[in-house]
Amino acid sequence: MTTPRYLMEDPREARRLAEKVDAEAWIATYLRRYLPDAPRVLDVGCGPAAIATRLAAAVPHAQVVGVDTSAERARGARESLSTAANGDVVRGEATALPFLDGSFDLVYIRFLLEYLPDPARAVVEAARVCRAGGTVVLQDVDGQLLQHYPPDPTLQRQLESAVAGLGTTGFDPFVGRKLVTLARTAGMNIRDLRVEPYHLIAGRPDEDTRRLWALKLDIAQPATARALGSRQEADALRNRLLAYLDREDTLTWSYLFTVWATPGEANASQPNL
DSSP, X not given: OOOOOOSTTSHHHHHHHHHHOOXXXXXXXXXXXXXXXXXXXXXXXXXXXXXXHHHHHHOTTSEXXXXXXXXXXXXXXXXXXXXXXXXXXXXXXXXBXXXXXXXXXXXXXXXXXXXXXXXXXXXXXXXHHEEEEEEEEEEEEESXXXXXXXXXXXXXXXXXXXXXXXXXXXXXXTOGGGHHHHHHHTTEEEEEEEEEEEEEEESSOOHHHHHHHHHHHHHHHHHHHHHHSSHHHHHHHHHHHHHHHTSXXXXXXXXXEEEEEEETOTTSOOOOO
């Protein structure tokens, strides 16, 4: 029996993540410096192609390709990219990319590795399809769902149980801190590393932030129910976490790790990170 996937199989999750990202700002912050030397760019796990679509418009000299395992998401991405002559979408697995070695100059994987049962294989594949001397960008969250202050022992126990159960699907809340090791194990040299806050909620969140958290928990409900043993337990966790976020005295946070790496230079000197 195939293990059910977590979150990303629900079409609402891809839309939720697309809603959260300012694609233009993300490109400017994490990709811009590499674009002049990148006539071919690959977005691995492109979802609805919010970033790939904006990127294709911003760099008309480049061919921008998205790849996603879901037929539904791939269709949506094609619709999004339909007005870009330099955009394309291919259906495929991140762990077995349907491209030749060295096909791309810039490859990025954003918020995907946390969901994969074999993230190391996906990073190896990203390195394989990127040319030697090109750039692979890995970005993911670390510590999401689990970092809160002041402590609520019951909530923390419920969250840890849920996350442990979700681990059977491949979900890893601490993948961010592993990105450097994953890149080096794939034979890449680390060009740069950035660590910054991602979730950072001090006191009651604004209305939009709370809405997105409630949606996140609703989307996760079937998987959380499997992890905790019942829908009632999953609902109790959802309600307790939202009530915690609604308090004025609480802090909830996670970190965002971004790694820029270069295939074919594994023996080059590593920067002092």
